[in-house]
Amino acid sequence: MAEGTPLFKVTIDNITIEVPAGTTILNAARQIGGEVTPPAMCYYSKLQGSGGKCRTCLVEVSKGSEKDPRPMPKLVASCRTTVMDGMEVKNITSPKVIDARAGIVEFLLLNHPLDCPICDQAGECHLQDLSYEHGKEGTRYEFQKRTFHKVDLGDKIQLHMTRCILCYRCVFVANQLTDNREHGILDRGDHSQIATFIQKNLHSDFIGNVIDVCPVGALTDKTFRFKNRVWFTKPVDAHRDCPTCSGQVQLWMRGDEVFRVTARKDQWGEVKDTTDGKPGWICNTCRFDKKHINDWVIEGPSKINRHSVIAQGHYEGLKKPDETMPKVMHGRNPKLLMDIHNVSEVNKTDIELSLIDGPATSKTFNHSEKNNA
Amino acid sequence: MGVKLLLEKAHVEGIRSYEVYRREGGYRSVEKALKTMSTDAIVEEVKKSGLRGRGGAGFPAGMKWSFIAKPEGVPRHLVCNADESEPGTFKDRYLMENIPHLLIEGLIVSSYALGSHDTYIYIRGEYAWIVDILENAIGEAKANGWLGKNILGTGFDCEIHVQRGAGAYICGEETALIESLEGKRGNPRLKPPFPAIKGLWERPTVVNNVETLASVVPIINLGGEEYAKIGVGRSTGTKLISACGNINKPGVYEIDMTISVEEFIYSDEYCGGIANGKRLKACIPGGSSVPILPANLLLKTAKGETRYMNYESLSDGGFATGSMLGSGGFIVLDEDQCVVKNTYTLARFYRHESCGQCSPCREGTGWMEKLLLRLENGQGKISDIDLLWDIQSKIEGNTICPLGDAAAWPVAAAIRHFRDEFEWHVTHAEEAQKRNFGLAHYADARQLVSA
The missing domain is CATH 1.20.1440.230 (NADH-ubiquinone oxidoreductase 51kDa subunit, iron-sulphur binding domain)
Incomplete structure (x- = not known):
């Protein structure tokens, strides 16, 4: 942001934050983080012009701005709507949004094959997360799903159009990262598809990044297909001296074996910036060809969100829960919870419970206290 | 007999040709506008006329024109939306086919008002033969000095280009139309920015329906106030209605928006009643996308008042008991329709x-x-x-x-x-x-x- 950009106050779900003018509602919400952040399936901050299509990030604008406090008549796509000063946005506090979002999830899953058990994306699939967090169980769709044949886009990338949610991210990648876009959207409506015209291979050195941006398992790495489940592999940050790209990658390893190489991802599942601040897209050589541990300089295990299934067995970045026991016990830290009774007024260890008639109540103890006294 | 402004001369023998059109008083509005009026005065006149967009949404045209951004050194464009694809709507086709010079005339005046030197007609691909008619009319207009460089010696240059679409309904949506016109896939853009700020090639653009632009001609000729006197309330001027379905006389009718729906369906001047002596069951009054109404809600509003053929009356009661005038595609269903x-x-x-x-x-x-x-x-x-x-x-x-x-x-x-x-x-x-x-x-x- 340039110097002197005015700061706008925006309130999202009653949390107020100041962001530079021109920020979108979604990015403002991402700065707040947590549940306030709307999900995004098609928006990708590193890709210009992306967003607005999947409609999962719809939010309600209950107050347009300080100057014009009228609410917006429809739900708006937060990824493409910029904030105004004094804007008030409702995301999870709006039943309208929750309802609409559940509807969108249902639409997205309508023609999705739900073949997660055999899908390589499972475990790191945004659609899985989305439907888990925002969808409803069960479907009301009773018709045959739309299907396509699997297509090889070259020898390294396979297109599984059946799983595609048409986020257009891969089209933007080809537009913005490569010299010549060789694939695009063919046809329209529910039969529209990602395709090359006709049956071509994708050539560009950076085209492998379409796999990283794909939110579902529509574009998969053929060098990794069916080799392993992502949650059995351990992500490790590594780099190499690459003449074409930054060479800063994530290796997905099991033992000493490198199963897969991807770009590093941030907490929104987007490609992370490299250490020198550029988007960390990686080249095809790094991604597909360097599958030996000797090719790489290992930096250490990647930080994985604790809630991700990939984090099973990884303790890096694990946030331990607060130790509440010493806090509530004024500094005492009992080894066993049974210990508590030592300080209870009710519990008198000198009373033989076996000698009392019937079950013991507090009365028994009070009596015995008097008796003892 | 209602007032006719657009189709008054549509059936004069040979009106398609420039000579006849000119003889019948054509291109008067161009002379008047370019020689005696400033661009702002024309926009003001259109605003005064209360003309509402005839493409379906009914947004005031003058208002739309006044929104256009005028950054220094950036060309502006006027685009005529002739991608008439709404099922039941065929009024623009009739107008362009019969009296193409009316559209060209309206386009020249509007281009002048908006400062568009390159004006486009985006026409749906299926209207293949109309492209020839329009291009012929443009050629004639150009040959007679109404288009091209320095029109009427006023220093205003304008070219009109006809671009064929490939027959997609979605390209009738203004931003999808712009995308298609740019040679891309016809996907609607996210708004904002609106076309008035960033439209065709990121330049300020106004997209108007054929009928809207043709209506500019009588507005300039009569004056905005006179035009506003025709019709009722905020439904000013005349509207083309393309009537179809189970009626005796399907076709395009020009109405002044003061007649009742009942009169429109049953009078011999218009639809001539339901075909084969059947009874009216339902009607979609404004093109396929507007809500369908059963006969009892079509002829009378929920309050029991007579429903008229205009923007307000047809939408009386909101979507619960009303509909919309939309683009004027009047589809009538008789009792045997499901x-x-x-x-x-x-x-x-x-x-x-x-x-x-x-x-x-x-x-x-x-x-x-x-x-x-x-x-x-x-x-x-x-x-x-x-x-x-x-x-x-x-x-x-x-x-x-x-x-x-x-x-x-x-x-x-x-x-x-x-x-x-x-x-x-x-x-x-x-x-x-x-x-x-x-x-x-x-x-x-x-x-x-x-x-």
Whole structure:
């Protein structure tokens, strides 16, 4: 942001934050983080012009701005709507949004094959997360799903159009990262598809990044297909001296074996910036060809969100829960919870419970206290 | 006999040719506008006329024109939307086919008012022969000095280009039209920015319907105030209505928006009554995307007042009991028509025409079509009707462009007003394959609900 950009106050779900003018509602919400952040399936901050299509990030604008406090008549796509000063946005506090979002999830899953058990994306699939967090169980769709044949886009990338949610991210990648876009959207409506015209291979050195941006398992790495489940592999940050790209990658390893190489991802599942601040897209050589541990300089295990299934067995970045026991016990830290009774007024260890008639109540103890006294 | 402004001369012998058109008083408005009026005065005149966009949404045209950004050194464009693809609407075709010079004349004046030196007519691909008619008219206009460099010695340059679409309904949406005109896939853009700020090639652009632009001619000739006197309330001027369906005289009629719906359907001057002596069951008064109305709500509003053929009266009662004038595609259904089948046909259309860019419309339209087909074939369930209602409510308002709404409204209205016909298709599945539900109670006088 340039110097002197005015700061706008925006309130999202009653949390107020100041962001530079021109920020979108979604990015403002991402700065707040947590549940306030709307999900995004098609928006990708590193890709210009992306967003607005999947409609999962719809939010309600209950107050347009300080100057014009009228609410917006429809739900708006937060990824493409910029904030105004004094804007008030409702995301999870709006039943309208929750309802609409559940509807969108249902639409997205309508023609999705739900073949997660055999899908390589499972475990790191945004659609899985989305439907888990925002969808409803069960479907009301009773018709045959739309299907396509699997297509090889070259020898390294396979297109599984059946799983595609048409986020257009891969089209933007080809537009913005490569010299010549060789694939695009063919046809329209529910039969529209990602395709090359006709049956071509994708050539560009950076085209492998379409796999990283794909939110579902529509574009998969053929060098990794069916080799392993992502949650059995351990992500490790590594780099190499690459003449074409930054060479800063994530290796997905099991033992000493490198199963897969991807770009590093941030907490929104987007490609992370490299250490020198550029988007960390990686080249095809790094991604597909360097599958030996000797090719790489290992930096250490990647930080994985604790809630991700990939984090099973990884303790890096694990946030331990607060130790509440010493806090509530004024500094005492009992080894066993049974210990508590030592300080209870009710519990008198000198009373033989076996000698009392019937079950013991507090009365028994009070009596015995008097008796003892 | 109502006032006629657009089609007054449409049936003069040879009006397609420049000579006849000029002899009948054509291009007067160009002379008047370019020689005696400033650009702002023309915009002001259009504002005063109260002309509302004739493409369907009914947004005031003068207002739209005044929104156009005028950054220094950036060309502006006027685009004429001739991608008339709404089922039931064929008024622009009639106008362009019969009296093409009227559109060209309106375009020249509007281009002058908006400062557009390159004006485009985006015409749907299926109107292949009209492209020739328009290009011929443009050639004639150019040969006679109404187009090209330094028009009428005023220093104003203007060229009109005709661009054919490839026959996609979605390209009638203004931003999709602009994308298509730029040579890209016709996907609607996200708004804002609106075309008035960033339109064609990121330049300020105004997109107007054929009829809107043609109406500029009588506005300039008569003056905005005179024009506003025609019609009622905020429905000023005349409107072309393309009437079709089960009527005796389908065709394009110019009305001054003061006649009642009943008169429009039954008078001999217009539709001439329902064909074959049948009774009126329902009507879609403004092109396929507006809500369908049963006969009793069509002729009288929910308050019991007579319904007129104008923007306000047709939308009286909102979507609960009203509809819209829309683009003027007046589709009449007689007692032998099946509303379920009609709704299915429309849903099929919208499924086919959805661009597939945003998920509610892409997936929802297909789902609705499948459910409606099942109901129509007598394989439906009662719960399907509620499901349809739920789907349409999830589509409406949640999409990038109005196509989602346009797909949702007909289904919503059909269920709202004809729910018992849908239910009958489920409960009497076999019978529904053999005969239609018929008129039932749809023409009965409605019980007035006092406010």
